[in-house]
Amino acid sequence: MKDQLDDVCNKSTFRQVFMAHAEELRNFLYYRCGQLQQAEDLVQECFVRLWKNCAKVPVEKAKGFLFTAGNNLFLNQVKHQKVVLQYRQTQRPDNSNRADPQKLLEYEEFRDRLREAVENMPENQRAVFLMNRIDGMTYKEIAQNLDIGVKAVEKRMHRALIHLRKSLKKES
Amino acid sequence: MSTYENDDTFLGRWLNGELTEAERMAFEQTAEFEEFKTIADEAKELTVKPYDKGMGWSELSDKTGGKVKRMMPWRVIAATLLLLISATFVWYITGRQTVETLAGQKQLVSLPDGSTALLNGQSELSYNSRFWSSGRSLQLSGEAFFEVNEGSEFKVNTEIGAVEVLGTSFNVYSRKTSFEVYCQTGRVVVSVDNERVEAILSAEEATRYNSDTDKLEDLNEASGPAWQIGENRYKSQPIGRVIQDLSAQFGFVFDVDFIDRDRPYTGLFLHADPDQALEMVFEPMGIAYVRNGNAVRLFVEE
Numbered sequence: 001m002k003d004q005l006d007d008v009c010n011k012s013t014f015r016q017v018f019m020a021h022a023e024e025l026r027n028f029l030y031y032r033c034g035q036l037q038q039a040e041d042l043v044q045e046c047f048v049r050l051w052k053n054c055a056k057v058p059v060e061k062a063k064g065f066l067f068t069a070g071n072n073l074f075l076n077q078v079k080h081q082k083v084v085l086q087y088r089q090t091q092r093p094d095n096s097n098r099a100d101p102q103k104l105l106e107y108e109e110f111r112d113r114l115r116e117a118v119e120n121m122p123e124n125q126r127a128v129f130l131m132n133r134i135d136g137m138t139y140k141e142i143a144q145n146l147d148i149g150v151k152a153v154e155k156r157m158h159r160a161l162i163h164l165r166k167s168l169k170k171e172s
Numbered sequence: 173m174s175t176y177e178n179d180d181t182f183l184g185r186w187l188n189g190e191l192t193e194a195e196r197m198a199f200e201q202t203a204e205f206e207e208f209k210t211i212a213d214e215a216k217e218l219t220v221k222p223y224d225k226g227m228g229w230s231e232l233s234d235k236t237g238g239k240v241k242r243m244m245p246w247r248v249i250a251a252t253l254l255l256l257i258s259a260t261f262v263w264y265i266t267g268r269q270t271v272e273t274l275a276g277q278k279q280l281v282s283l284p285d286g287s288t289a290l291l292n293g294q295s296e297l298s299y300n301s302r303f304w305s306s307g308r309s310l311q312l313s314g315e316a317f318f319e320v321n322e323g324s325e326f327k328v329n330t331e332i333g334a335v336e337v338l339g340t341s342f343n344v345y346s347r348k349t350s351f352e353v354y355c356q357t358g359r360v361v362v363s364v365d366n367e368r369v370e371a372i373l374s375a376e377e378a379t380r381y382n383s384d385t386d387k388l389e390d391l392n393e394a395s396g397p398a399w400q401i402g403e404n405r406y407k408s409q410p411i412g413r414v415i416q417d418l419s420a421q422f423g424f425v426f427d428v429d430f431i432d433r434d435r436p437y438t439g440l441f442l443h444a445d446p447d448q449a450l451e452m453v454f455e456p457m458g459i460a461y462v463r464n465g466n467a468v469r470l471f472v473e474e
Binding site: 015036044051110133156 | 176179180181182183184185187188204207208210211212214215216217218219220221222223225228229231232235236
């Protein structure tokens with residue numbers, strides 16, 4: 001039973017790995033290249049590589065393998081485009097600004113500008129920032145996936161916030 | 173103290189709840205704090221187009237469909253090994269050959285390397301044809317004349333003793349308690365009881381095992397066994413031995429209770445005619461016989 005579970009070559013285990021990590025991987029690739037189709041093609045390529053090497057990769061190393069493969073493939077992709085984002089549909093219940101139409105308008109404006117600012121962030125800050133904000137990854141996970149130190153993640157997060165604040169100031 | 177302006181990990185640590193209490197308190201007093209907090213909180217509401225995992229999986233399944241590169245699990249390896257061993261075992265066992273002759277029947281047996289064994293009547297020869305070239309070993313009961321091609325050790329095992337050669341021709345006689353070897357050409361090593369008693373024979377030498385003295389004695393039988401040409405020759409051999417050979421040749425069952433089986437006999441009998449053979453052996457010895465089919469009763473003439 002145990003060797004079956006540990007073996008990525010097992011088709012059902014491989015499927016579980018896909019279901020668990022495909023979306024995070026696709027988002028990560030998207031944050032970096034800014035093209036949805038390209039990111040999804042790269043996801044396919046990463047998993048095909050994992051399948052070919054399934055005998056060498058235990059289940060617990062699968063995620064690391066996928067992100068490393070994604071990183072390597074990404075180095076070959078030249079175009080860094082802006083990403084397209086949107087806000088979640090659910091509104092926060094404690095939004096006190098909604099009562100005042102004027103405030104609400106300002107709020108919506110702010111959100112649009114923030115979204116655009118994020119979309120146009122430099123690629124390496126953007127990837128780290130969104131992996132944390134959208135995918136809810138911890139700094140440690142991000143560090144592992146990008147093969148960098150946690151300190152480097154902290155720096156990129158710091159620079160991302162500085163960058164965003166500056167961008168918002170410039171436009172207003 | 174660290175602030176977001178002089179420490180380039182400050183905001184990163186703040187977002188991860190890693191600031192010291194003092195750092196956090198000081199930061200929360202700054203005018204920029206609210207701005208950063210709004211940015212961080214609102215950014216958390218961002219999302220990307222969801223990934224269609226079902227579609228992704230079916231696309232991936234097409235690409236990974238047939239090429240399963242599984243490492244062979246140990247069970248498959250073990251099963252394969254077991255099958256291989258069993259197959260080898262069966263192959264070896266089925267290599268076992270046995271040739272048996274009836275009374276009066278002579279049969280030439282060709283061995284895998286082209287050596288031959290001519291089997292005399294009422295004899296049995298068995299050997300394994302597998303791995304023949306690496307060790308030529310045979311089991312004999314009865315009598316046979318071997319012509320051995322050059323090669324690895326050639327060994328004939330019998331109930332009493334063994335004969336080892338490299339390349340030669342020789343006769344082995346091993347019936348009941350008798351064990352005799354005649355070497356026609358080359359050299360042979362004759363041994364009894366796991367090489368405890370040994371004798372080396374050169375061309376045209378013969379030896380017989382004497383169980384009383386536990387020795388291999390020289391036999392002055394320079395002409396060699398004549399059974400191959402259809403006769404048995406004896407020079408001062410016990411009549412019991414001749415009776416034994418008549419049985420092997422003609423399938424007789426003798427009743428020997430009334431005669432002395434140690435009396436020496438010199439002479440011969442021919443294989444062509446059983447009645448003539450009986451006459452040739454017993455007439456000169458003064459032994460009377462009554463033959464009824466295969467049963468032959470012997471008694472001393474009054």
